[in-house]
Amino acid sequence: MRGYRNTAVRFEYGTKAETLTRMSELVRSATVLPLEFFSVDEWRVNPEAVLAEIASRPWSDATLIVRSSALSEDRTGSSNAGRYLSCPNVLGREELVRAIIRVIDSFDDGNPGNQVLVQPQFAEAVASGVVSSYEPSCGAPYRVVNWTGGADTTEVTSGGTEVSTWYYLDGNSEKAPADCLSGIPGLVTELENLVGPDPFEFEFAATASGALVLFQVRPLAGARPIPQGERHGQLVRACQYQVQLLNQVRPPALGARTVLGIMPDWNPAEMIGVRPRPLATSLYRALITDSVWAESRARYGYRDLTDVPLLVDLGGLPYIDTRASFTSLVPASLDDVLARRLVEHYVDTLRANPHLHDKVEFSIALTCYHFTLQDQLRKLVDADVLTPNDSALLEKSLRELTTGVMADDGPFAADLRAVRLLAATPIVRPADYSPAHLGHLAAACRRRGTLPFSGLARAAFVATSIVRSLVDLDVLSSDDADALLGSANTVSAQLLTDFASLSRHEFLERYGHLRPGSYDILSPRYDEAPDVYFDWSAARTAPPPTAPFEPTNEQLRAISELLVSHSLPGNPENLLTFVQHAVAAREYGKLQFSRFLSEILWEVRRGGEHLGFSADDLSYATFPALLELHGTDGENRRRLTEIVRTGRERHELTEALCAPALLAAPEQLTGFVAASGAANFITHSRVIAPIADVAAGEDPTDAIAVIAAADPGYDWIFTKRVKGLLTAFGGANSHMAIRALELGVPAAIGVGQERFEQCRRAGVLELDAGNRVIRAAGAGRS
Template structure:
């Protein structure tokens, strides 16, 4: 047979079981599609001009991508069978190979199949049951099996027909033969044609099974390393001796001699290479023993290490499990693990997790070291690794070589960099999570990132009303969107947050308070659908209006430079970067912080005078600033009892929330920050101890404390459930998120649980005469006519007001979300679909500008866009466009609450699972007040990914004396989440793994 003589027919007419595109266009790896793999597998036996695609569903898309192939459109493909598709082809009379479009074979298998001498040769798999060890019963039932030589085998869909048979095929129809190739084989066999089978013994794959694709590539750990070792140019795989546990049992002395001969005077690593570990069906990483630093000259120690590894295989071992022996690598620069895609979504990112401190080769995999580094790199821009972590460049080159050799890019690779700079590969295994349902489009991800980089560059140009030579974007400063709406909010939550607060209310409040008016500069921007604070706008909004323009400009650039030099301050910007209130130690701190950044002593003096005025006025204006909240409540009742349409009620409630609620809350939050800053300043100046500060904060209650007491009263029969719902039912975990239930929707979960331990009696507290005297002296510096008692009242009232005003304005917001659900019910929109609306949509519907059809179209479009948003990894802190493509995650310094220490098992809550939480240390993503219900479940401690020192949950934890770490950051949060049991020592500011 000559290469150009045989024709190939690919059967791709049907609609795939999953996805929206033909199977031939399914993305597999390395920017390749299923069709690319198939064309590669047939290139050894024919040329592309001899390949015909038999199509139906989505054939136009296939033609667009592969213009060089031949095509035949199959009539009535929707109703037809596989055999109908095949027999509908226009055959030329030449010999041919036919294959399903959702399978792939090694070139050698196709070549060997064609060597068999028969009219019909078809590929079978006698190992087919092994492919289904971790597959569903449904998959097993639909497997296309047949009996060959009295053995049940699976038909793979690959079949050869001689020229003589092809002439007959054009005369047949599926109506007379059947529905499948097996029916055709049986039919032609009865007609006297010779038939033969070729066993691929598991060496093939179906594109609807990720496990199959992975298994198509490699084998066990030792097999993989052995296959790769002679091929690598940019890394090295150490010499190995591998053997099965059965071989060890049969002649361990022979294996010991082999080990000794191969490794002379070496320290060894003896690893497991079980068939159940690191295979292509499940990772089972760490499930078996590996022993490092074994003396290769001591046969007893080597023998014991091997026995220990074999023992770890357990009682189910068959003797086929392998043991792998290699020389121990010492003197390393760094060692770690790289994932070549995102674990959760399969998104196109390299994720390096490595240790460059201890010289250990297993600190990452064993979790024995906490000071690890994490670098993320988008696959579309590999060259940018040099800007963020140049030491990883040789590792990246080595990883890319492995991907090219394997033709596969979903890998988990253990590596080390020797002191010599040589990259060593210890392990290559597949990432076994199936990402088919997510289907991330790498081209769209790359396009979004490029657009974000351009947007960031444009953002560097300041508006006329703000100073600063550049801007920085971060997701935790100021109104910290990562804490309140999350890093990937859906459109409704995002738009409501913008409309109610970050479009203009934030700037209006600060201008009224005495800071610079930066309107109309926006505070919140979006990159790839993810929210970021424009730090330059935020910084300018905190510079007092009373300072000169020249001083304001120097302050803005100094603050930006401090933040740029200390990215870890991005979630503590008001404490560690800016000066927004006056405290007794202001001048000393300002000199230390600002003089080296181009700010003069005269600027500091001017700033101090201006901040004194703002702080002085803050102590007397709280009541007026929050008075509108009473009007908000009255207007809400009128709106709800009116005959307005549902959409009009939504719009009115939200507009009132903005006019009378969020502005008052902004003032209350600012007042509380002033109060907390003064308290902290008293402690820092030695006027008050931290213990006394804590005792003071526990001496009065807030809304959250009242909530606990009311629930306790309800449990004792002194408060009805309806009263509880009426008062607290509007709260919801995820204040802006329509997909989360309000408390009233599930009172059994949120309102019924009571933990008496948090319903403590308030402790009487009075400041001492010395403390009052110190306060009086401080107040004398601020201005006239302020008494120490006024200050104490302010400290209490501002803290209470912050919680109370938020509690009240969220009534409007929550009720508006309830009405959104009513609207969705009327229009046939689910809760999740409603989350993809925006405030502007609501306004447009109210004005009759758009209708239901428009809404559904917008929802569909935004869902697709949000799926890309969820796949994109961006840093918390962006100060150059390169950061959008490659960045290192840094650990935030948590805000510890109380000085207590607690140990407990961890429980991570992403949603609102019905899990027993008593005595657990609970991890939640946001310090949102909607999680107040946790406090009634007897939790031992609280850890949040996002949140500041002055966030609701920090205040709430302090009030009830609950040990908490607020805002630990993404990196540390993920590390804690995999710990089974932790110690939370707030006094010593320690979070450490116990188990």
């Protein structure tokens, strides 16, 4: 085991106070502040004796902190962290008595053996936090340091502020992200030598000189170390080699290097998750990211990267190759020299600004024409990224490309026709499962579903960019933009209306194929678990019809002048209609192709069950492998058994792999600081409400729904009078962002995993979208 040596006497945890007392005599890498502790029974029998004992300590005249040290705290399996009260800033006898009584009153089990701990309050902290000897959620062999700067040593545990997180593997701790944290690795190793290999965590504070103070050590409740050994190290090294290879020149993708991200394009973190099982990943690749994504962009006038996969499978973690993505968003009419210069600038900008990883098309890449494009081009010329001639060529190319997208005979119109044909195509199930039928479904989904949907999504992005530029020029206000985009006749608006007006059978006939995890075979369809998703007994009221956006005459004149001055065809009415149609078409296209996607998963499950495999088993298979099962039942059963076993073993290692949301260099796989969540806020509204952890089965009625990665399969939450929405992943143009906007639901999309976990435990949240604030507004959860 890492860093563990046999000791003559095995350390035993006690209460918080008892553990600290024992640690004070053993630990050398940190200081334990002097302390006094006593039981509730001792206080009740003779409080004066207790106060006299405290008063006899040389530090008793200083500012004190009175802390709980209950028998039920800091135990293996249940830490009860934060359950009981601590009282800081205690000065003088009267305040001390009040603080002791308050801490005792916070004990809710009535056990007279519970203890109260009194210490001098530490006042020299420049940073503080919590360190775990293993990754707490999955038991991976990473040291995890959550810390925040400043003198307040409670900020990390209270969850009331932005918290930084440093992950590192043993042997890769020399690059501490802050000088004051440089002693943390040595302290972790010393504590592991003392307490043994079982997972633990500790609270600490650091001074400007790097000296550490130890506040608490406890078993890491609920953490079970996964089997590691050399296999984990081999996987990390293999992933590092893969990243190294990806950073070599790889035509037709342009530029000298890349950066990998979980959100920059096609949002795998949102659509299939950070650690998806093999079936979901392989299906997503087959239907979209292997070739469909690039073929669609080539049809819209961008560079053709049809033979370049967009998604990189890094030890089971799905990443987007941003060099390929950026190359595919350069107009095809530009020469290689200019195109390469653009791609390298985009990649370098993302490396320097990792917080933009889910906003690359709005904040980095220039991918369509809009009314403030010339301002963006001017900045690139001023920065010597482009010459004036380059700028003129790029402007011309983007204008022609965008004009083509909006044309009546352009690719957007063609893709919309294709999706409407798909909507009229019935799905016929053969009597028996066959790989040939599964392959037919996949081919139909690609050619007539995800391919045109990819184009519709591109048109929706063009439309959104144009609207944003009108806001930047003060032609539209932010509220006007929300009203314009929200007035699109989208699927989610129709779903709510249909839920109120259709019978249960009719509603499920129309929407029953949807599932929250569109690519996840373990996620039930609406028609497989309707009572989980919908309350059919409650009164169902249709939402008021969406008010059409009515531009003023002044706004129409301003848009008309802009169209003329920017040499764009059409009139204001045509432009606004395109915006609404593009936004609605994107959601309509998703609804239609997801019929075939859902049917693919249904067929996979039917075929697997015929051979004796559960849906859970099948989630570890890969889609291409399933298409190759053409033998007898016995042969297929043996082959599928091996496929599932291999997939399950590989996924166990995937669950032990931690990596940043944006990965630029191989060494980040052994040590990195997680990017803080930079949320995309939707609407300008504010709400205070209890949270509902939807994945845990909690009812989001009159609550803020928190969902790690919410795709359109979660539309059902909007039938529950949901007050707000918060997700760990997602971008400003994601599915749920559009739904929240159209329905006027305040939302924070893509807050990041760390911030999401804090909010999920908050109990009650204040979500102030207009002021871009999320904060705990009530009692949290243990």
